[in-house]
Amino acid sequence: MSLPDVINHQDLLLSLNTNEEKVVKDALPGVDIYPLFLDVENGTWVLRAKFKPGVTLPKHFHTGVVHFYTLSGCWNYLEYPDQPQVAGSYLYEPGGSIHTFHCPEDSEGADGFMVVSGANINFDEDGNLMNIMDAGWIEQVVIAAAQSQGLVPRYFKPGGLAKLSTD
Template sequence: MALPDMVNHLDYLLCVHTNEEKLIKNALPGVHLYPLVLDVENGLWVLRVLFEPGVTLPKHFHTGTVHLYTMSGCWHYVEYPDDKQVAGSYLFEPGGSIHTFHVPETNDGLTDTFMVVNGANINFDEDGNFVNIMDAGWIEQVALAAAKEQGIEPKYIKPQSSYDFTKK
């Protein structure tokens, strides 16, 4: 069997070296990130996110799956306070999950995570009222606005679609 012809030839690797990129600070208060892939059309967001101690994100409902790997620090869901996620922890979340992300105030330093999210987070306030929808497009807008304020031009992978009819 012969190797297939390459469908998408690349002259370079699609690689983001976070050790060479500038961290976008306070995309949300206490939330710093490196966008890696923001695919608005397919609802995929891949991020390296660093959280400050004491950060609590809004309670949210996931429309798709999440893969979250903790590289350093510690965090947990408010709903599962005894199930701490620490360095080396991998968490899979099925679509339909509802929870509240929290980094303990007692953490010494930043909590460093890598996440692959399909779909959106539907965010709610403490009383269960709808706040907003966080998806790849929203993340991109927030990250770019914070980066612009900081004089950063982030490098990330952004699939570029060119929708058209197969026959005109």
């Protein structure tokens, strides 16, 4: 057996180092974001996010799976107060799950890396639909916040608009 032909030749690795990239501060209220990979067509978003102490995100329903690795700090879901996520915790969230992210007020906040497929359907405190947070929504929010801070965020954005392979 021989090696396959190279389909996508690379002269260098596709890599970002968040220690060298500019963080987009308050991309969401109380959340600083390093966008890493935003694939609008396939609905995949990869972020490093820093959550400030006391941040509570809206209750949300996942249409796809989430992989979340906590790098530092502490957070929990309000629905699972006895299961805090701390540095080194890996959380798998199946599609169809619903919960409310929270960083305790008396914590240092939290820093995490996430890979999300699909969307978060966000609800207000009364259970009313607030918005749908998917890769396209995240991209728009991050770009707007970055521009207001004089930044141009760097992240991987695969492909392009759908088209026939013969175009």
